[in-house]
Amino acid sequence: MNDKQRVAEHAAQRIEKGMLVGLGTGSTANFFIEALARRQDSLQVQVVASSVVSAIKAQDLGLPLRGIEQVSRLDVYVDGADEVTTDLTLLKGRGADLVREKLLAKASEAFWVLIDPSKQVQRIGQNSPIPIEVMPFAWQLVQRSLADIGGEALLRRNGDGLFVTSYGSLVLDTTFAPAMDAATLNDRLNAIPGIVEHGIFKGLATTVFCGRDGNVDEYQA
Numbered sequence: 001m002n003d004k005q006r007v008a009e010h011a012a013q014r015i016e017k018g019m020l021v022g023l024g025t026g027s028t029a030n031f032f033i034e035a036l037a038r039r040q041d042s043l044q045v046q047v048v049a050s051s052v053v054s055a056i057k058a059q060d061l062g063l064p065l066r067g068i069e070q071v072s073r074l075d076v077y078v079d080g081a082d083e084v085t086t087d088l089t090l091l092k093g094r095g096a097d098l099v100r101e102k103l104l105a106k107a108s109e110a111f112w113v114l115i116d117p118s119k120q121v122q123r124i125g126q127n128s129p130i131p132i133e134v135m136p137f138a139w140q141l142v143q144r145s146l147a148d149i150g151g152e153a154l155l156r157r158n159g160d161g162l163f164v165t166s167y168g169s170l171v172l173d174t175t176f177a178p179a180m181d182a183a184t185l186n187d188r189l190n191a192i193p194g195i196v197e198h199g200i201f202k203g204l205a206t207t208v209f210c211g212r213d214g215n216v217d218e219y220q221a
C-alpha cells in the first residue's frame with residue numbers, strides 16, 4: 001500500500017454512517033472512493049461528485065450519487081491537492097474541475113485533504129503555476145489584468161489545441177514572483193472580472209491527512 005492509498009483508507013475509516021460525502025478528483029480521491037465503497041454496506045452514505053470522472057467511478061462502485069444541484073450542505077468533502085502550506089492553504093486544479101471542487105469544499109462542514117509529503121511546500125506556487133479558469137472570450141483581458149498584478153499567464157494547451165475545462169472555460173497557468181503571498185493573491189484574483197475560478201483554496205481545509213512512511217500525520221486548521 002503506498003502513501004496515497006494509506007491516507008485514503010485512513011480517511012474512509014473516519015466517515016460516519018449516513019453522511020453526505022463530497023468526492024474529489026484525482027488519483028488520491030480515486031483511492032478514497034474505492035475505500036469508501038468497500039465500507040458502504042455498513043456506512044450507507046450518499047455522495048456528491050466534483051467531476052464526471054469521479055461520478056462515474058462512484059456509480060460503478062455502487063455509491064448512491066446525488067447531483068450537486070440537489071444539495072446545499074455536505075458533511076464532509078474529501079479531495080487531494082497539488083500543494084499545501086503549513087497554514088493549510090492549498091493549490092488545486094491540475095485537472096479541469098476547479099469550480100465544483102471549490103463549491104463542494106465551501107459547502108461542507110469539514111474539508112479533508114489527502115496528501116503525501118511531496119505536496120507539502122513553503123509557499124503556494126512553489127512547484128506549480130496557479131491554474132486560473134477564465135471565460136473563453138475574456139482570456140486576453142484577464143491575461144492583461146494578471147500582468148498588472150505581476151502574473152505571467154500562459155494558456156494551457158492540449159496537444160495542438162487548447163485545454164478546455166468541464167464547463168468550457170480556458171485555463172491560464174500563471175506564475176507570480178515568490179514574494180507575492182497566497183492571501184494577497186487570493187484576494188486579488190477574486191477581484192478580477194472574467195476569472196471563473198482559481199486554484200488557491202484559502203481558509204477552506206479543516207484537516208490535512210498526510211501519508212508518510214506507513215503512517216498518517218494529521219494537521220488541523
Ligand SMILES: O=C(CO)[C@H](O)[C@H](O)COP(=O)(O)O
Binds near residue numbers: 025026094
Ligand atoms: O486538484 C486536483 C484536481 O483538480 C487534485 O486533487 C490534485 O491535482 C491532486 O491529484 P492527485 O491526488 O492525483 O495527486
